[in-house]
Amino acid sequence: MMPRPTRALCPVCLAALPALLKAEGGAVRLERSCPEHGNFSEIIWEGPPNLESWTRPRAMPEPAPFQTAGGRGCPRDCGRCPQHRQRACTVLVEITRRCNLRCPVCFASSGREETFPPATEIFAHLDWIRDQAGPVVLQLSGGEPTLHPDLPDIVRRARDLFPAVQLNTNGLLLARDQSLAPRLARAGLSWIFLQFDGTRDEIHRALRGADLQAAKEQAIAACALAGLAVVLVPTLAAGINDDNLGDLLDFALERAPTVRGLHLQPMTAAGRNPFPPGRRLTLPRVLAALARQSKGRVLPEHASPPGCEHERCSFHCRYLLDREGRLHPLGESACCSACASPAEAPPTASSFYLPAPSFPEAASAPPDLPAPDDAPTERAIASVIRNWQSAPPEEEEGDALTRFINSARSRTFSITCMAFQDAWTADLERLQNCCVHVFAPPARLMPFCSYNLTNAQGEALHRI
Amino acid sequence: MKDDLSEITAKGWVCGKCGLPLERGPVSITYMKSSFPVDLPRCPCCGVTFIPPELALGKMREVEKILEDK
Numbered sequence: 295m296m297p298r299p300t301r302a303l304c305p306v307c308l309a310a311l312p313a314l315l316k317a318e319g320g321a322v323r324l325e326r327s328c329p330e331h332g333n334f335s336e337i338i339w340e341g342p343p344n345l346e347s348w349t350r351p352r353a354m355p356e357p358a359p360f361q362t363a364g365g366r367g368c369p370r371d372c373g374r375c376p377q378h379r380q381r382a383c384t385v386l387v388e389i390t391r392r393c394n395l396r397c398p399v400c401f402a403s404s405g406r407e408e409t410f411p412p413a414t415e416i417f418a419h420l421d422w423i424r425d426q427a428g429p430v431v432l433q434l435s436g437g438e439p440t441l442h443p444d445l446p447d448i449v450r451r452a453r454d455l456f457p458a459v460q461l462n463t464n465g466l467l468l469a470r471d472q473s474l475a476p477r478l479a480r481a482g483l484s485w486i487f488l489q490f491d492g493t494r495d496e497i498h499r500a501l502r503g504a505d506l507q508a509a510k511e512q513a514i515a516a517c518a519l520a521g522l523a524v525v526l527v528p529t530l531a532a533g534i535n536d537d538n539l540g541d542l543l544d545f546a547l548e549r550a551p552t553v554r555g556l557h558l559q560p561m562t563a564a565g566r567n568p569f570p571p572g573r574r575l576t577l578p579r580v581l582a583a584l585a586r587q588s589k590g591r592v593l594p595e596h597a598s599p600p601g602c603e604h605e606r607c608s609f610h611c612r613y614l615l616d617r618e619g620r621l622h623p624l625g626e627s628a629c630c631s632a633c634a635s636p637a638e639a640p641p642t643a644s645s646f647y648l649p650a651p652s653f654p655e656a657a658s659a660p661p662d663l664p665a666p667d668d669a670p671t672e673r674a675i676a677s678v679i680r681n682w683q684s685a686p687p688e689e690e691e692g693d694a695l696t697r698f699i700n701s702a703r704s705r706t707f708s709i710t711c712m713a714f715q716d717a718w719t720a721d722l723e724r725l726q727n728c729c730v731h732v733f734a735p736p737a738r739l740m741p742f743c744s745y746n747l748t749n750a751q752g753e754a755l756h757r758i
Numbered sequence: 759m760k761d762d763l764s765e766i767t768a769k770g771w772v773c774g775k776c777g778l779p780l781e782r783g784p785v786s787i788t789y790m791k792s793s794f795p796v797d798l799p800r801c802p803c804c805g806v807t808f809i810p811p812e813l814a815l816g817k818m819r820e821v822e823k824i825l826e827d828k
Contacts (some may be wrong), residue, residue: 612827624825624827694796696817
């Protein structure tokens with residue numbers, strides 16, 4: 295119910311303040327007042343879907359181990375402190391600060407530093423992450439991680455420790471060095487998160503300072519040859535590429551199953567992002583733009599709130615692609631080849647789990663069924679691996695269940711959107727329930743949005 | 759392996775309610791708006807269907823997870 299109390303930050307001094315989520319004219323605002331710097335009000339939601347209905351019951355996981363003792367309060371104690379309520383489902387590690395682009399926008403403020411941390415140091419970090427966070431999805435990031443000369447060895451070591459390894463890259467080296475994608479595939483890389491802001495060079499120029507369309511397409515082609523799955527990751531900026539979502543979707547679908555999804559990231563005011571906070575793309579605004587530009591193929595009702603991170607942090611839509619490349623919302627109907635026509639429909643078993651059988655031979659107690667709801671972190675890890683890892687060739691044979699499982703492995707397509715927080719939108723309830731963590735050397739795990747938080751003057755709270 | 763549906767036999771199973779031997783026949787399994795037509799042992803009278811634990815905990819659980827999502 296609105297207004298809903300929470301805690302937020304003063305964008306100027308980053309002091310934690312009592313705050314209210316208030317509904318106003320179809321929008322929801324995050325409002326607070328800093329005794330020193332005045333009142334701040336930021337739109338964080340513009341329905342539909344209505345924020346009141348955008349919720350999902352979930353089992354809380356066991357508390358995560360924490361590395362800092364607390365005392366200064368959230369988010370200054372970050373890394374993680376006893377107030378943190380969520381384990382990590384994914385941990386990001388920056389293996390270099392060096393980058394081969396100098397983007398006008400970069401929350402990581404990456405640059406041209408000349409040295410790379412030695413692989414042995416990164417191996418020690420990976421061991422520590424595995425010990426503290428468990429079998430999470432590991433993201434290798436930067437800077438530009440493909441610049442690290444030992445990347446295949448780092449991937450190999452990471453795959454020995456984690457169930458999936460994601461590479462966050464701009465793709466320029468994958469395009470230039472055609473041997474890199476197969477080497478990474480052989481090392482066990484699970485999928486590529488490819489920075490891909492749009493289908494027009496003017497978009498790349500505005501956000502990355504260079505014409506990159508040809509290189510991006512070469513990178514995807516190299517991944518296709520190597521059997522590496524790709525997720526396209528546009529940074530969305532109002533007035534720059536929020537009109538390009540329909541073309542991005544078509545571009546991605548034409549390259550499925552190599553391209554397994556779109557992961558949209560509306561720009562936040564962090565790092566060196568010259569983002570005026572008044573022009574914010576909220577999750578509902580992105581959904582509305584997708585519906586308009588996809589000509590109804592992607593609809594707000596296809597979107598679900600997350601089961602792992604906080605519900606106000608993301609949405610996801612999952613589809614099955616038919617043979618013609620059309621999208622069918624997953625869960626709405628079985629895959630076409632598995633469906634019976636209504637006229638042929640046989641008697642229906644109304645649930646997967648039938649009542650306890652009354653067969654004479656089944657006198658013993660039914661076996662213990664697993665809990666209906668796995669811990670959210672385990673479920674999220676299994677889900678992203680299913681959605682994003684390289685698609686094996688589809689097997690056509692078997693019963694309807696087998697055919698569905700096979701088609702879900704190779705013909706699913708996801709559209710996801712992550713609303714990262716900045717000093718204007720940071721909500722401590724969301725931060726404390728974050729499951730996307732960054733490894734902060736020498737020995738801390740920090741929510742992504744806390745690690746990248748900068749104040750209105752661009753000064754970082756945690757990032758060095 | 760009993761999550762191979764063709765291996766699941768009706769032989770020896772009797773419906774506790776109707777007293778009739780089960781017969782393999784078409785059944786539609788539905789979950790979250792998706793339906794899957796399969797052949798399983800079922801009672802020819804009341805339609806009660808036998809699903810062995812290996813199938814419920816194997817293939818069916820995998821389908822459930824795919825549909826339920828993260």
